[in-house]
Amino acid sequence: MSEGHEEGLHRIRHSAAHVMAQAVLEMFPEGKVAIGPAIEEGFYYDFDLPRTLLPEDLEKIEARMREIVREDYSFVYREVSADEARAQFKDQPYKVELINDLEKGGVDEYGNPTGEPVKISFYTHGPFTDLCRGPHVERTGQINPDALKLMSIAGAYWRGNEKNPQLQRIYGTAWETAEQLEQHLWQIEEAKKRDHRKLGKELEIFILDEEVGPGLPLWLPNGGVLIEELEKLAKDMERKAGYVRVRTPHITKESLFLHSGHLPYYAESMYPPMELEGVRYYMKPMNCPFHHKIFASKLRSYRELPLRLAEYGTCYRYEKSGELFGLMRVRSMQMNDAHIYVPENLFEQEFMGVVDLYLKYFKLFGIDKYVMRFSTHNAEGLGKKYVDNAPLWRKTEEMARQTMTNGGINFVEAPGEAAFYGPKIDVQIWSAIGREFSLATNQVDFAQPLRFDLKFTNKSGQDEMPLVIHRAPLSTHERMVGFLLEHYAGAFPVWLAPVQAVVIPITDRNVEFARQVQARLFDEGFRVEVDDSASRMQAKIRAAQNLKIPYMLIIGDKEQQAEAVNVRLRSGEQLGVKTVSEFIAMLKRVVDAKAAELVVSQ
Ligand SMILES: [Zn+2]
Numbered sequence: 001m002s003e004g005h006e007e008g009l010h011r012i013r014h015s016a017a018h019v020m021a022q023a024v025l026e027m028f029p030e031g032k033v034a035i036g037p038a039i040e041e042g043f044y045y046d047f048d049l050p051r052t053l054l055p056e057d058l059e060k061i062e063a064r065m066r067e068i069v070r071e072d073y074s075f076v077y078r079e080v081s082a083d084e085a086r087a088q089f090k091d092q093p094y095k096v097e098l099i100n101d102l103e104k105g106g107v108d109e110y111g112n113p114t115g116e117p118v119k120i121s122f123y124t125h126g127p128f129t130d131l132c133r134g135p136h137v138e139r140t141g142q143i144n145p146d147a148l149k150l151m152s153i154a155g156a157y158w159r160g161n162e163k164n165p166q167l168q169r170i171y172g173t174a175w176e177t178a179e180q181l182e183q184h185l186w187q188i189e190e191a192k193k194r195d196h197r198k199l200g201k202e203l204e205i206f207i208l209d210e211e212v213g214p215g216l217p218l219w220l221p222n223g224g225v226l227i228e229e230l231e232k233l234a235k236d237m238e239r240k241a242g243y244v245r246v247r248t249p250h251i252t253k254e255s256l257f258l259h260s261g262h263l264p265y266y267a268e269s270m271y272p273p274m275e276l277e278g279v280r281y282y283m284k285p286m287n288c289p290f291h292h293k294i295f296a297s298k299l300r301s302y303r304e305l306p307l308r309l310a311e312y313g314t315c316y317r318y319e320k321s322g323e324l325f326g327l328m329r330v331r332s333m334q335m336n337d338a339h340i341y342v343p344e345n346l347f348e349q350e351f352m353g354v355v356d357l358y359l360k361y362f363k364l365f366g367i368d369k370y371v372m373r374f375s376t377h378n379a380e381g382l383g384k385k386y387v388d389n390a391p392l393w394r395k396t397e398e399m400a401r402q403t404m405t406n407g408g409i410n411f412v413e414a415p416g417e418a419a420f421y422g423p424k425i426d427v428q429i430w431s432a433i434g435r436e437f438s439l440a441t442n443q444v445d446f447a448q449p450l451r452f453d454l455k456f457t458n459k460s461g462q463d464e465m466p467l468v469i470h471r472a473p474l475s476t477h478e479r480m481v482g483f484l485l486e487h488y489a490g491a492f493p494v495w496l497a498p499v500q501a502v503v504i505p506i507t508d509r510n511v512e513f514a515r516q517v518q519a520r521l522f523d524e525g526f527r528v529e530v531d532d533s534a535s536r537m538q539a540k541i542r543a544a545q546n547l548k549i550p551y552m553l554i555i556g557d558k559e560q561q562a563e564a565v566n567v568r569l570r571s572g573e574q575l576g577v578k579t580v581s582e583f584i585a586m587l588k589r590v591v592d593a594k595a596a597e598l599v600v601s602q
């Protein structure tokens with residue numbers, strides 16, 4: 001969506017929040033209103049009401065909102081003094097609290113800190129006035145009544161603080177057209193079906209166990225296959241791209257992270273230290289300092305550079321328990337990590353190589369929509385938020401920008417959002433149903449090489465400092481598998497599928513031949529099971545479909561006699577009878593091509 005489009009939606013949603021507040025206050029004249037902003041996919045408003053809202057109430061409120069929309073009131077802006085504002089909201093204690101804060105300055109009407117002095121202003125439509133600085137649509141009639149829906153009721157503390165009164169929050173959504181609303185509702189339903197926590201359980205990919213601890217997933221054998229295949233893929237791609245593999249321990253002495261500068265600033269995101277022989281050790285939250293040590297372990301010549309050190313490193317980070325979420329927010333993560341040590345004159349080429357790797361993965365996984373968010377520094381932050389080296393910032397940013405522009409990469413620039421030690425690129429991707437995931441980060445680093453005194457001997461025989469590129473295109477196994485579960489709805493392409501085929505004997509007479517077929521496929525390196533349970537054939541087919549197993553190989557007397565299998569796809573499509581050799585040849589083609597389809601002709 002274009003920025004103007006987003007801005008338009010924001011106005012519509014924020015206006016809808018006002019309309020909703022009017023409808024709720026008409027229903028509960030004693031009700032108190034708190035705040036009601038537009039949010040990513042809609043809007044909400046928080047209320048303090050004499051009774052708990054019921055689902056029926058939402059229907060009534062929604063119906064009344066449509067009427068207000070049709071009444072087509074203008075939104076009118078007015079700046080006021082704090083006294084005038086307090087008089088207007090004398091029966092609205094939450095608003096008065098906000099007005100007092102606005103008067104003091106430093107926070108906006110939602111109580112969020114802001115750098116600028118704040119004006120106090122009203123927006124009025126018809127009988128309803130809100131403390132607000134907008135923006136809004138011009139008239140309520142610009143909200144499409146057919147593209148509006150109230151979604152849910154939730155509890156929320158005033159100002160997010162549990163010591164404050166609990167309010168009732170109504171969530172709603174609003175779009176420009178009825179089709180957009182419908183698409184949004186479809187996406188929500190589809191996302192529920194594809195929820196990686198639900199599929200992860202049904203397909204036996206991973207579990208979280210109370211006794212092991214929150215955010216520490218256990219990978220079941222099917223998850224183990226996914227991980228093995230992803231690692232095989234990464235190692236193969238990285239080998240071809242000139243990476244070498246290293247291994248580093250999970251714990252380290254405190255001094256290493258003091259040296260890297262992660263301690264004490266990053267301590268909050270780390271597991272607390274353990275003490276051994278009078279020395280403090282930490283679980284590693286990242287792999288970088290270990291790789292820097294490997295780089296620095298001997299004298300390096302320009303001939304060895306770029307040096308690309310890769311490792312699927314397991315890191316441990318402390319995430320608050322309230323923020324943990326399935327595989328997407330965890331405390332232990334296996335990262336597709338690598339650090340590239342590159343001389344400045346080779347940076348552009350190397351950086352493009354990394355971007356290329358991303359694009360190859362996107363193509364392989366059928367990720368059609370992505371954006372690279374390029375965060376750069378700003379001059380005011382130099383020496384505070386950012387390493388104080390303006391020329392190096394400008395140079396690396398320009399090189400990265402040029403590379404992406406030349407490569408036709410879809411990127412947006414976010415000034416002032418860089419990491420402390422260099423410009424970074426966050427990669428956002430969209431799943432098959434159009435939900436956004438932020439997958440991986442790519443960073444250029446010129447601070448760590450300084451801290452670790454990294455150097456190499458350049459062509460003229462002098463010491464030179466390399467730049468470091470941090471990159472993790474396949475993110476962590478946790479996040480990647482969480483994404484892929486939703487993206488494929490659990491129906492993985494054959495090369496990834498934990499079980500690639502299930503052999504289904506129709507009668508007991510066929511079990512032995514079914515086992516022979518399994519053995520032949522197994523010898524060819526495929527993952528195959530036999531369903532020799534007592535269930536009927538239809539039930540076995542259904543079970544295999546529920547597990548999203550790509551191929552069902554059905555064997556009766558006829559097939560057995562012909563050394564053949566009757567092939568059925570998880571989609572329900574029937575390929576018919578194929579000899580075992582024919583099927584193996586086809587399976588090989590599909591897997592070797594890492595095809596998205598289940599059938600690839602010769
Ligand atoms: Zn407003």
Ligand SMILES: [Zn+2]
Binds near residue numbers: 286287288339470471
């Ligand atoms: Zn790193």
